[in-house]
Amino acid sequence: MTTAKKKRFSLSYEQRNAVRGYRFILPWLVGFAVFYVGCLIQLVTFSLSEINIDPGTGLRQETFVGLKNYIEAFTSHPTFKQVLTSSIIDMCIDLPMIIFFSLFVALLLNRKFKGRGLVRAIFFLPVILSADAVGSAITRATELMNAGISSSSAEMTQAGAVSVSYYMQLFGDLALPESVLQYIVDAVNRIGSIIKGSGVQIILFIAALQSIPGSLYEVAKIEGATGYETFWKVTFPMVMPHIITNTIYTLVDRFSTSEVVTLATRTYKELYNYGLSSAFSLVSTLITIAILGLIVYLLNKRAFYYN
Numbered sequence: 119m120t121t122a123k124k125k126r127f128s129l130s131y132e133q134r135n136a137v138r139g140y141r142f143i144l145p146w147l148v149g150f151a152v153f154y155v156g157c158l159i160q161l162v163t164f165s166l167s168e169i170n171i172d173p174g175t176g177l178r179q180e181t182f183v184g185l186k187n188y189i190e191a192f193t194s195h196p197t198f199k200q201v202l203t204s205s206i207i208d209m210c211i212d213l214p215m216i217i218f219f220s221l222f223v224a225l226l227l228n229r230k231f232k233g234r235g236l237v238r239a240i241f242f243l244p245v246i247l248s249a250d251a252v253g254s255a256i257t258r259a260t261e262l263m264n265a266g267i268s269s270s271s272a273e274m275t276q277a278g279a280v281s282v283s284y285y286m287q288l289f290g291d292l293a294l295p296e297s298v299l300q301y302i303v304d305a306v307n308r309i310g311s312i313i314k315g316s317g318v319q320i321i322l323f324i325a326a327l328q329s330i331p332g333s334l335y336e337v338a339k340i341e342g343a344t345g346y347e348t349f350w351k352v353t354f355p356m357v358m359p360h361i362i363t364n365t366i367y368t369l370v371d372r373f374s375t376s377e378v379v380t381l382a383t384r385t386y387k388e389l390y391n392y393g394l395s396s397a398f399s400l401v402s403t404l405i406t407i408a409i410l411g412l413i414v415y416l417l418n419k420r421a422f423y424y425n
Contacts, residue, residue: 164396171390187397195394198381202402205376206409209369212312213413216368217361220316224323225353315371319364326360327353358421362414369410378402 129137165187167180191198330353338348373379378398386395 161396161400164392165400167393169392183393187393188401190394191397191401198378198398201377201381202405205373205378205402206405208376209372209406209409212315212372213365213368215312216316216319217364219312220319220364221323221357221361223316224320224327227320228324228327315368318367322360322364322367323357326357330356358417362417362421365413365417366410369406369413373402373406376402 163180166182166184168183168186170179170181171177172179334352334356335348338352343351379402382395382398382402385398386392
């Protein structure tokens with residue numbers, strides 16, 4: 119009987135791994151249930167209500183209005199649909215560029231060369247500089263330098279600086295589709311944002327590259343594989359799980375700094391319209407989750423997990 123009971127309650131290798139995974143994320147699950155679920159319920163409640171604050175007592179008064187806030191957001195509000203669309207487009211443009219740029223830089227920084235630690239720190243500086251205090255100081259310094267920079271920029275243009283239209287024409291002669299050209303131009307226009315948003319992703323990719331067993335590269339070299347073949351047959355499949363992780367992080371980071379979040383914040387801070395602001399936040403959050411779920415689902419079908 120004892121042996122039969124042990125077999126009945128014994129777990130397979132995959133099940134034991136799953137249990138260890140759930141134990142690892144258990145603190146986050148507890149924190150999510152205790153601190154965040156209540157906020158989500160309140161967000162939904164606010165989006166279906168009209169919130170008024172009594173000026174005398176400061177008490178909140180909620181009046182159920184159903185889908186009124188959502189109807190106003192998509193029909194009568196002057197900017198929400200445009201801001202939501204532009205935010206989604208910006209996320210879709212930034213996501214592949216940040217992932218590709220981060221992986222490319224991580225491949226370079228993973229090589230052995232003098233001063234590698236310093237160079238890695240330099241590439242992580244944009245994350246530090248994105249802090250509010252440092253960012254405000256940089257913004258102020260930039261404003262003070264605008265006059266001199268604008269005059270020098272005009273001189274450079276007159277001296278023969280090449281415009282973007284020249285490169286558009288150059289790539290157009292290569293018969294590239296117009297949509298591809300527009301994507302390249304949009305990516306170039308936001309190259310500063312892409313570099314600023316790639317610090318954490320670069321570190322994660324470096325950790326992924328360093329975890330790849332060297333024996334795989336030795337086998338590829340013995341088999342006569344070129345560097346191109348080694349990247350696509352060894353490196354890329356091994357870092358695919360980290361591509362999924364970076365995709366999730368990048369989308370959440372882009373969403374948290376998007377214009378639609380700014381619009382929702384301004385709506386309740388300046389206009390005190392808590393119901394409409396909650397509707398903005400809930401709609402944009404659900405759309406972001408849907409995009410994230412679709413992308414992760416497609417990437418997960420190609421992911422390879424090494425044990």
